[in-house]
Amino acid sequence: MIIIKCAKCNGKIFKYIKIGKCRLLHCWKDRIAEDLSVHNGNNIECNCGVIIGIDKGKESDILSGINSNSAISTAKPNQQ
Ligand SMILES: [Zn+2]
Numbered sequence: 001m002i003i004i005k006c007a008k009c010n011g012k013i014f015k016y017i018k019i020g021k022c023r024l025l026h027c028w029k030d031r032i033a034e035d036l037s038v039h040n041g042n043n044i045e046c047n048c049g050v051i052i053g054i055d056k057g058k059e060s061d062i063l064s065g066i067n068s069n070s071a072i073s074t075a076k077p078n079q080q
Pocket of ligand 1: 006010046047048049
């Protein structure tokens, strides 16, 4: 489990079940354990207004365009 945080305000965006070690460039929606983001049209935003990613709209597909400058992922090694 990792926590995706906003790089600007450090607020939580979502908890995500990460599989594998590759960089987080997009998120499968069905692996988002807890969604704390703001959905503004197709944009996935933090409460502070930073755009974290884009919802491509497919049902269980991805939030792609995760911007590594606006989102930080934090591993939670004690949780799986
Ligand atoms: Zn923020």
